[in-house]
Amino acid sequence: MIFNFFRQLQLHKNSDVYKRLQQILLYTLGINILFAVLFKNIEQVSWNEAIWQTWQTATTVGYGNKPAETLAGRIITMLLSTVSIAFVGALFGAVFDYREHHKTQKKLGFMNNPYKDGYVVFNFPGINIAKHFIDELRAVEHNVGICFVDNHIETLPDEIASLPNIHFLKGSPLQQQTYTNAQVNKNKTIIVFPVHHKTSTSDGSTKTTIDLLERFITSSTRVLFVLVDQSNAWMFDTNNATHVNADLSILAIVQECQDPYSAKVIEDLLYNTQGANPMTVTVNKLAGISWKDFQINMMHVLSDYKFDCNVLSIIRDGQSNSCPKPSEILEKGDLLSIATYDEFPWEDFEEKIIELQS
Structure with a gap:
């Protein structure tokens, strides 16, 4: 003290x-x-x-x-x-x-961000979204620091400010000092929400923020942003940032209309509080095995394994393929998206599949 x-x-x-x-x-x-x-x-x-x-x-x-x-x-x-x-x-x-x-x-947001290896959120997204975001994030990273950077609110709502390891920084994305005070170069993930969630022109403000962010962050810092209008995605082609479509909720409704319970399945995968979550792993020892052999051998290994998992997709050259052909050969460096629990020992799992294969 x-x-x-x-x-x-x-x-x-x-x-x-x-x-x-x-x-x-x-x-x-x-x-x-x-x-x-x-x-x-x-x-x-x-x-x-x-x-x-x-x-x-x-x-x-x-x-x-x-x-x-x-x-x-x-x-x-x-x-x-x-x-x-x-x-x-x-x-x-x-x-x-x-x-x-x-x-x-x-x-009032006049203190520098005290957290490192945490999350910096530009533009406060509202109480409900912020609370949901914190709850889901803290289900895995219990005490991680989160800093909200905003120039349109005077203070954080009490429901958010009273939570542990939450910080508020008053600052404009157009001011250099904002990025320094937020310590964006010392945190692992930066998330940019649109200024107005239903206005497509907000994507222009998001683009400006991301361009300026890239002057301050390191190569190890991830930048995520919420895109209001998918037609504006072209503006971010030169940025090393990942966008999340603000209309995901609409897509979930459409998918549910076409296939009952599908939205519930997606929610189960995306919510940290539900248990199993997507995890990306890298193919190393499994290089050269066909998708069919991998799936079959995986089931055999899991029958006597203390961990559970399910393969969702193969990712190659940044493209996801959830339905590869059985003859598809896994290459070294391919990424696999699997649904599993925390601390799944992927390298040990690979070794056991290779032993079974040989």
Whole structure:
């Protein structure tokens, strides 16, 4: 707690509250040093005793185990105790004001993002979407830090701000300082929501944000964005970002109309809170095996395996194929999307399939 307090001090070192606290601390320290020097020389005691007597007097504890004996010593003791009452009170008041200032600055979004290896979300998507997003994300990454960056809201709603490891940053995507304060280069995933979820022109604002983001992020940082209008996808061809269609809910409804329960199946796969989730693994030892042999051998291995999984698709050159031909040969470097649980040991699983194949 004390270390956290001093770390917070550095965040406000240019504020009036910090300067006031600093002044009171310096005055209090100076007065106590002066008293210790005077007490030592007037009362002819050790430095240890002089400092101890100073602390007793300044804090009004007054143990009195070795009080001042000379007239001058008693006078300066009276002066220090009188002055200390005012300065100690002012010091506690300054600390309280600082803590309130820090809370207010954080609530209003004026504090830098304190999290690393977390998620930065541009444009607050609304309470329901944000709450759902956090719940699903935290089902897997329980304490991951999430920072919302927005210039259109004054504060985060209490339902979101009260959740642990949530931060709000007030900032415009058109300001360089926003990307620095959000520490986008130190977080693993950046998500850009549209400014207006039902307005296709919002894709233009998203494009600008992503272009600027790419100046600050590293190659290990993923950028995801929500696309309002699929016809605007061409604008992002040169960006190293992945888009998610804002109309997925509509697609789910259409699919459900064509095939009952299909939307429920997709939900089961996408919701972290439902259990099994899609996981992408890389083909290595399985290179050269046909899709048919892989599926057959996989079933044999799973019958005596403590883990369960199901293959959803093969991904090659960025393209997904959920229905490959039985004769399709797996190549080294191919990606497989499988539905399974956390910590599925894919490399061990590959080894067991190869053993069965041979």
